[in-house]
Amino acid sequence: MVTGSDLRRLALGLPGTTEHPHFDRAAFKVARTYVTLAPDGLTANFRFTPDEQALKCTVAPDAFIPVPNGWGRQGWTTGTLSGLTEAELAAGLRMAWAHAQPSSRRRQR
Secondary structure (H helix, E strand, O other): OOOHHHHHHHHHOOOOOEEEEEOOEEEEEOOOEEEEEOOOOOEEEEEOOHHHHHHHHHHOOOOEEEOOOHHHHOOEEEEEHHHOOHHHHHHHHHHHHHOOOOHHHHHHO
């Protein structure tokens, strides 16, 4: 079980990540936002591809669900932090972080 503090620590440990306010949430970004943390620290929205979202929601349906709107159809996925281990959270953050890189860096991968 992880907390919002764990998410903040792990996200800020990824290269180039900065934290910014995003409406009522905390947003973590590199060139673009890759995860937002709810004000209560209980859930976070991750930027996955639709295929990654489908995998996460299939493998861990108690922890991941699509955001219920157009953002969800683009891959944005809500994670319930209490349903994740630190390793699962770190893997999800790294996956989302990879999508937030500047365009030139993503092409190099």
